[in-house]
Amino acid sequence: MGAAKLNIKLICFFIIGIMAFQSVWTVCLFANNDNDENLLNSDIRITIKETNLVKQSQVFLGDISEIQANGFLKEALAKIVVSSSPKPDQIKSFDKKKIISIIRGQRYLPDNIIMISPRRIYVKRLGQVISKQDVRQFVEQYLSQIFKNQDYQLKTFNVRGLETYPQGKLQFCPDSDDMLDKHGKLSFYLDVVIDGNKEDRLSVSGLVALYDNVLHTTRSYAKGETISKETVCLKKENVFEIGRTGIKTFEEISHKILNYSVRKGDILKTNFFADPPLIQKGDIITLVARNNNLEIITSGISKEDGFENELIKVESLSSGKLVRGIVKGKSRVEVAY
Incomplete structure (x- = not known):
């Protein structure tokens, strides 16, 4: 009686051992011939791995197995598409029956194939992380080409849409060469390209400062006055904030008069200044009168300021009469008839 119980226990352990083995490895012999010797002498043997890492968007049989086959059959088997890959850094699983079905569907294969496979196969797709700093470095390089030898700063920077991407050669492709507006605002879309394939589009924004001495x-000073060289100084300012009309050298405003009054510390801009009139009120001028071939030259006093080709009033010193004339140069007015 004791021996019978012992035999039953041994049989149970044996069955459990077989079931445990089959839960990990299953030998699939699919053939039309039931001859065991023919199967054991098979030229094709496929051993599927339980866990696998892949890079591409599709899972090939060669990615998840070790294939023993002769000649071009090994290459053909390796290129069989088993499934689509999961997203980068994600895991996907499928049943061994799916692989058996796919291989059986290859009509060019011989009948005597041995395949060893676990019940489920797991695939993880390798990925690469693109950081905000990676995108910033690309933008900084772009800005350095625009502002060669100039003092600039990327003051604020933001990227939206970053994910984990497939492994491969990375390229950034902006949707436009016009990334900056006149106020220094950075705003554009950036395509993420891996191995020549567009994987994503990022939204990039920020603010750039460009510094220069003005x-x-x-x-x-009051309106109409002329600024002297001793009363100006150079300071760095953000060109995008003040505009590109800031005066950089005193020669740009030398002998010009102010259109507006300015306070101490004000930034000087080109629209603040105008050329002085060629003739100012009270100037002694040369007054020229022409009539046919006759030319009369006399002196006069300007009664108002006058710019070139502008009509002004002049008092003739010889007759005391007021006449209207056109400014033709510094201290020269031609009588208008």
Whole structure:
């Protein structure tokens, strides 16, 4: 009686052992011939791995197995598509029956194939992480080409849409060469290209400062006055904030008059200044009168300021009469009839 119980226990352990083995490895012999010797002498043997890492968007049989086959059959088997890959850094699983069905569907294969496979196969797709700093470096390089030898700063920077991407050669492709507006605002879309394939589009934004020396006043001036060289100084300013009309050298405003009053410390801009009139009120001028072939030259006093080709009033010193004339140069007016 004791021996019978012992035999039953041994049989149970044996059955459990077989079931445990089959839960991990299953030998699939699919053939039309039931001859065991023919199967054992098979030229094709496929051993499927339980866990696998892949790079591409599709899972090939060669990615998840070790294939023993002769000649071009091994290459053909390796290129059989088993499934689509999961997203980068994600895991996907499928049943061994799916692989058996796919291989059986290859009509060019011989009947005597041995395949060893676990019940489920797991595939993880390798990925690469693109950081905000990676995108910033690309933008910084772009800005360095635009602002060669200039003092600039990427003050704020933001990227939206970053994910984990497939492994491969990475390229960034902006949707436009016009990334900056006149106020220094950075705004554009950036395509993420892996091995020549567009994988994603990122939204990039930020703010750029461009610094340059511009003239400031060290005292106040009234409208119509001329600024002296001793009362200006150079300070760095953000060109995108003040506009590109800031005065950089005193020669740009030398002998010009102010259109507006300015206060101490003000930034000087080109629209603040105008050329002085060729003739100012009270100037002694040469007055020229022409009539046919006759030309009369006399002196006069300007009664108002006048720019070139502008009509002004002049008092003739010889007759005391007021006449209207056209400014033709510094201190020269031609009588208008």
